[in-house]
Amino acid sequence: MRNKVYIVGMGPGREEMMTKEALNVLNQADVIVGYPLYLKLLGERYQGKELLSTPMRHEEERCRICFEEAEKGKRVALVCSGDAGIYGMASLMYEIGKEYPEIELLVIAGITAASSGAAVLGAPLNHDFCVISLSDLLTPWDKIEKRLRAAAEGDFVIVIYNPSSHKRKDYLKRACEILLHTIEGERVCGYVENIGREGTKMGISTLKELKNKEVNMFTTVFIGNSESEIIRGKLVTRRGYHVEKQK
Amino acid sequence: MRNKVYIVGMGPGREEMMTKEALNVLNQADVIVGYPLYLKLLGERYQGKELLSTPMRHEEERCRICFEEAEKGKRVALVCSGDAGIYGMASLMYEIGKEYPEIELLVIAGITAASSGAAVLGAPLNHDFCVISLSDLLTPWDKIEKRLRAAAEGDFVIVIYNPSSHKRKDYLKRACEILLHTIEGERVCGYVENIGREGTKMGISTLKELKNKEVNMFTTVFIGNSESEIIRGKLVTRRGYHVEKQK
Numbered sequence: 001m002r003n004k005v006y007i008v009g010m011g012p013g014r015e016e017m018m019t020k021e022a023l024n025v026l027n028q029a030d031v032i033v034g035y036p037l038y039l040k041l042l043g044e045r046y047q048g049k050e051l052l053s054t055p056m057r058h059e060e061e062r063c064r065i066c067f068e069e070a071e072k073g074k075r076v077a078l079v080c081s082g083d084a085g086i087y088g089m090a091s092l093m094y095e096i097g098k099e100y101p102e103i104e105l106l107v108i109a110g111i112t113a114a115s116s117g118a119a120v121l122g123a124p125l126n127h128d129f130c131v132i133s134l135s136d137l138l139t140p141w142d143k144i145e146k147r148l149r150a151a152a153e154g155d156f157v158i159v160i161y162n163p164s165s166h167k168r169k170d171y172l173k174r175a176c177e178i179l180l181h182t183i184e185g186e187r188v189c190g191y192v193e194n195i196g197r198e199g200t201k202m203g204i205s206t207l208k209e210l211k212n213k214e215v216n217m218f219t220t221v222f223i224g225n226s227e228s229e230i231i232r233g234k235l236v237t238r239r240g241y242h243v244e245k246q247k
Numbered sequence: 248m249r250n251k252v253y254i255v256g257m258g259p260g261r262e263e264m265m266t267k268e269a270l271n272v273l274n275q276a277d278v279i280v281g282y283p284l285y286l287k288l289l290g291e292r293y294q295g296k297e298l299l300s301t302p303m304r305h306e307e308e309r310c311r312i313c314f315e316e317a318e319k320g321k322r323v324a325l326v327c328s329g330d331a332g333i334y335g336m337a338s339l340m341y342e343i344g345k346e347y348p349e350i351e352l353l354v355i356a357g358i359t360a361a362s363s364g365a366a367v368l369g370a371p372l373n374h375d376f377c378v379i380s381l382s383d384l385l386t387p388w389d390k391i392e393k394r395l396r397a398a399a400e401g402d403f404v405i406v407i408y409n410p411s412s413h414k415r416k417d418y419l420k421r422a423c424e425i426l427l428h429t430i431e432g433e434r435v436c437g438y439v440e441n442i443g444r445e446g447t448k449m450g451i452s453t454l455k456e457l458k459n460k461e462v463n464m465f466t467t468v469f470i471g472n473s474e475s476e477i478i479r480g481k482l483v484t485r486r487g488y489h490v491e492k493q494k
Binding site: 009011014015016017018019020021023024083084085086087088090091092093094095097098101105107108109110111112115116118119120122123124125126127128129130131132133138139143146147149150151153154155156231232234236237238239 | 256258261262263264265266267268270271330331332333334335337338339340341342344345348352354355356357358359362363365366367369370371372373374375376377378379380385386390393394396397398400401402403478479481483484485486
């Protein structure tokens, strides 16, 4: 049997939001590799295992550690927050994996912030949607702008990942300004901070208000589509089922 | 404490792909409500509980059953495949819930087919993406076309839900024709059938080939973006991390 590396989505952080499959993989692993914060989120329960990490921006090195440990015959799990395949490490593992063809790669899906944040806000993603990251570390800003415009023109619900960071404090404002060319200022929006962790906070606002909202890097932002509405204080987008209006 | 209905995402079907939270909610429920197929997917393990279902197209009635059972003081879980908030029952529950303000609603996120299908195919969603359903039961086809065009113009990876049904055998072909106005025929694509169930099948093709591919209603289709590629037989979209080319 070939040696394997499991690339595991941890979901938002709380163990209960991991799948049974992901928990089984971590339980059976000899080595768990991850960004230090994620290893910390896993808590005390994996202290008996070998925990290896590299700092931010050292993702390539982190991948190589996985392959090298797997070559030694160890059972390796690489953990990522959310879903490992959505802005996670899965694609980099495949790229670097070209050099390690004898090691098999398996992605274990996890709950991404679009899903977990939507559950907190109500049901904003019940129809077609886009997910866009505002991080321009690895993507040119004009490409991000183009996608925001296309998403608005397609009347998609829009989920924004990485809406802010220390160096990009005004990015959400810039994104809202672009969206406001197409979308009315009263469009309903929502945001969730620290999904599935201590101190989860949600808020509902209009797009106009969102433009001036300061959010942190642990926030996921949702822009409704033309059919989204606020029901019982939650952000809801109809799937299209038409319920007769109540008298 | 208010009576509650939990709206639970089951993920693709296998119990191991449910979150621990979802499994706990089902274990503690008195009544589990769902579409008959989903109750069947839950298997034998919940036989001790009251299992209630309504046929397809009777979604509104299914929601009302949940509220009525909760009014009796029972612990109710409504199950949906994938994520209950993504083309699931969550938004309809909020709409009908206007009539039952005393019942609290809680959405428990699940793994949607975009995540679980991506894990099977490799790492196609590692950058910005759109999710579009081709079902025109509840959405006019011209709106679907508009979204396909916008998604192609934004260079999003595109995930297609409900690509086909008995009555809509040529919808994927029609969708591909629209995409081919903007996207080259050689663009890499993938599809997964019966994700997380028995008989999971995946395939890789070009967009041109996909146009003539017959898929069934249990298939999820992925159209790569301009940076997607095939690595080790898998569909991979770079996050943007640039790995130096190998000699």
